[in-house]
Every structure is written in structure tokens, then in C-alpha cells.
Amino acid sequence: MIKKITISIGLIVFAIFLFNGINKTLVSxxxxxxxxxxxxxxxxxxxxxxxxxxxxxxxxxxxxxxxxxxxxxxxxxxxxxxxxxxxxxxxxxxxxxxxxxxxxxxxxxxxxxxxxxxxxxxxxxxxxxxxxxxxxxxxxxxxxxxxxxxxxxxxxxxxxxxxxxxxxxxxxxxxxxxxxxxxxxSKATGIENYSKNDFDMDIFPNPTTDKITISLANSASEMINIFIYDINGKQVAQLEKSNSTSGKFHKTYSITNKLSKGTYFVNVLVGEKNSIKKIVVL
The missing domain is CATH 2.60.40.4060 (Reeler domain)
Structure with a gap:
């Protein structure tokens, strides 16, 4: 009887040790x-x-x-x-x-x-x-x-x-x-030379003084991000970050106190698709 109990205890201790060893590897x-x-x-x-x-x-x-x-x-x-x-x-x-x-x-x-x-x-x-x-x-x-x-x-x-x-x-x-x-x-080539657009969009008025309206057709419900860059490719503003519904995206943004006079590039990302257009602020 004593021998059986000793063996049983030994097996229990070994099983606990083995489980703890495996578990530590998995969840440490x-x-x-x-x-x-x-x-x-x-x-x-x-x-x-x-x-x-x-x-x-x-x-x-x-x-x-x-x-x-x-x-x-x-x-x-x-x-x-x-x-x-x-x-x-x-x-x-x-x-x-x-x-x-x-x-x-x-x-x-x-x-x-x-x-x-x-x-x-x-x-x-x-x-x-x-x-x-x-x-x-x-x-x-x-x-x-x-x-x-x-x-x-x-x-x-x-x-x-x-x-x-x-x-x-x-x-x-x-x-x-x-x-x-x-x-x-890789880093994109100079934004001023960027010509590949994955979809059509309208930005007006352009040139502008205080606001722009961005309009595009969105075929699916996807994340929309809208950034503005200066001519050196530096991001100077983010106008939009939202989940859009399918259909027409049409929204007006104030750029007063966001952009000084100069040339900028509006980058619209819809999911993984991308489009860029130049605007001029007077």
C-alpha cells in the first residue's frame, strides 16, 4: 500500500510539473x-x-x-x-x-x-x-x-x-x-509628380480662400482618410478619418487657420485606394 501511494504521488507531482512547464511556454x-x-x-x-x-x-x-x-x-x-x-x-x-x-x-x-x-x-x-x-x-x-x-x-x-x-x-x-x-x-516619389489616382474626385472651389468641398463616389463601406500636404510632402492637416457608407461622399471643410497661402496636395485614401489633387490657397 505504501509503495502504491508513493508512486501515485510521484506521478501527480510529475504531471503538475509537466503542465506548468508547457503552460509557462505558452502564456509567459x-x-x-x-x-x-x-x-x-x-x-x-x-x-x-x-x-x-x-x-x-x-x-x-x-x-x-x-x-x-x-x-x-x-x-x-x-x-x-x-x-x-x-x-x-x-x-x-x-x-x-x-x-x-x-x-x-x-x-x-x-x-x-x-x-x-x-x-x-x-x-x-x-x-x-x-x-x-x-x-x-x-x-x-x-x-x-x-x-x-x-x-x-x-x-x-x-x-x-x-x-x-x-x-x-x-x-x-x-x-x-x-x-x-x-x-x-518604399517612400513615395515626390508628391508634386504623383499622377496615379485610383478613383476620380472633385475638389472645389480651386483656387480657394477659406473652404474646400470634396466629392467622390464610394462603392463600398470603407475607411476614409483625407490628408493635406505641402509641396515638400509634409503632412500639414488631416481633414477626415471616418467609416463611410457606400454611395456619394460629399463634404465641405473649412481651411481657415489651417492653411496659409500657397500650393498644397489633398490626399484622399478610401480603404487602400488613393487619389491626390493639387489645390491653391489664395
Missing amino acids: STAGAPAKNTGSPGDAQNCATSCHTGPATTVSGWITSNIPVSGYLPDSTYTITATATCAGKTIFGFQISPQDNIGNKKGTLLVTSATTTQTVSTTGITDNKYMTHRAAGTTGTTGSHTWSFNWKAPSIANATAVTFYGAFVAATASTDTVFLCTKTY
């Missing part, structure tokens, strides 16, 4: 992944090599944005969306960092949902170089999970190609899988 970073785990050349490691089971699987399309295919505009702010997809998984995490090809941070990461995401910094440096999840942003869905945040593009002096390096974890209570994804964007 539910409050946010530690810095330098995106798999970028600068980080030189990812979640599969530092804290989770590997190897990591490379995927595409998990990092998207409303940055036009023509490239980003310096000092402009864009929305970055991260979506992890893995059938049957119920726990998700991520870390994304915008870097150049040698690991330098590019632009500024901006939290838009403080309950589900946060920035973390390189050890010993307050650089907010990485965007990652919070505990509240790891559960609540099955099979996929989505986070979003904003990214302010670097100024003209530092505007070079930027790659968003991302590491994702999809897990259950007993298994986890690591995925790596990248998305690269």
Missing part, C-alpha cells in the same frame, strides 16, 4: 512579447528561438496597411493591421517592428487600442521600437485574431524603405506555433 508573454523577437536581421532572433517551440513558419499577408502601393509619404500617419490565422487556436500574440535592413527603427509606433496593444522598448533604451499585445488582446476568438495600430512615417531626411517585421504565436492550452511575416514599403 500574455502581457506582451519581450523586445527583439521579430526575426529581423537586427533582432537576430524570434519567438521560436527565444521563448516558444519552433521552428517558425514563414507566412505572407498577415501584415497589411492603408499605405498606398505607390509608397508612404513622409510624416504621414497610417493604420497597420496584423492578423494571425491558425485553425483551432484560441490564444494569439504578436510583435511587429518597423526597421531598415540593418535593424534601425523607422518611423513612430502609435497605440490606438490601449487595452489590447502596447509598445515595448529595447532593453536599456526607451525607443518604443516594438508593438505587441496586452493580455486582453490574446483571446476572445478562435482560428484567427486581429490587432491594429498606427505608424507615423519618418521625416523626409530619414525616409527610406521600411520593412515591418512580425512574429506571431497561435496556441491552445497545450500547443503553440510560431509564424513570421514581413511587409516592405
Whole structure:
């Protein structure tokens, strides 16, 4: 009897140890992944090599944005969306960092949902170089999970190609899988030479002194962002950020106290489609 009890206790202790070991690997970073785990050349490691089971699987399309295919505009702010997809998984995490090809941070990461995401910094440096999840942003869905945040593009002096390096974890209570994804964007050519428009729009009066009306046909319910840039490509105003309904978009904006006399470019983003027109303020 004593021998049986001893063996049973031993098995229970071993089972608890084993469960705790697995569980620690899976959920040790539910409050946010530690810095330098995106798999970028600068980080030189990812979640599969530092804290989770590997190897990591490379995927595409998990990092998207409303940055036009023509490239980003310096000092402009864009929305970055991260979506992890893995059938049957119920726990998700991520870390994304915008870097150049040698690991330098590019632009500024901006939290838009403080309950589900946060920035973390390189050890010993307050650089907010990485965007990652919070505990509240790891559960609540099955099979996929989505986070979003904003990214302010670097100024003209530092505007070079930027790659968003991302590491994702999809897990259950007993298994986890690591995925790596990248998305690269280039700086747009001089905005004054920009000619590719994805849709037609009208801006009037032009020239103007105090207000402009923007009119366009919107075929679907999508996010609309309207920015104004000076001739150097610097963002000087944002007129609109809203979810539109399908149909005609027609809205008048006051530019009094927003723009001085000069030449500007109005950039309208509808989803991932883009159109730019020049205006003159008298």
C-alpha cells in the first residue's frame, strides 16, 4: 500500500510539473512579447528561438496597411493591421517592428487600442521600437485574431524603405506555433509628380480662400482618410478619418487657420485606394 501511494504521488507531482512547464511556454508573454523577437536581421532572433517551440513558419499577408502601393509619404500617419490565422487556436500574440535592413527603427509606433496593444522598448533604451499585445488582446476568438495600430512615417531626411517585421504565436492550452511575416514599403516619389489616382474626385472651389468641398463616389463601406500636404510632402492637416457608407461622399471643410497661402496636395485614401489633387490657397 505504501509503495502504491508513493508512486501515485510521484506521478501527480510529475504531471503538475509537466503542465506548468508547457503552460509557462505558452502564456509567459500574455502581457506582451519581450523586445527583439521579430526575426529581423537586427533582432537576430524570434519567438521560436527565444521563448516558444519552433521552428517558425514563414507566412505572407498577415501584415497589411492603408499605405498606398505607390509608397508612404513622409510624416504621414497610417493604420497597420496584423492578423494571425491558425485553425483551432484560441490564444494569439504578436510583435511587429518597423526597421531598415540593418535593424534601425523607422518611423513612430502609435497605440490606438490601449487595452489590447502596447509598445515595448529595447532593453536599456526607451525607443518604443516594438508593438505587441496586452493580455486582453490574446483571446476572445478562435482560428484567427486581429490587432491594429498606427505608424507615423519618418521625416523626409530619414525616409527610406521600411520593412515591418512580425512574429506571431497561435496556441491552445497545450500547443503553440510560431509564424513570421514581413511587409516592405518604399517612400513615395515626390508628391508634386504623383499622377496615379485610383478613383476620380472633385475638389472645389480651386483656387480657394477659406473652404474646400470634396466629392467622390464610394462603392463600398470603407475607411476614409483625407490628408493635406505641402509641396515638400509634409503632412500639414488631416481633414477626415471616418467609416463611410457606400454611395456619394460629399463634404465641405473649412481651411481657415489651417492653411496659409500657397500650393498644397489633398490626399484622399478610401480603404487602400488613393487619389491626390493639387489645390491653391489664395
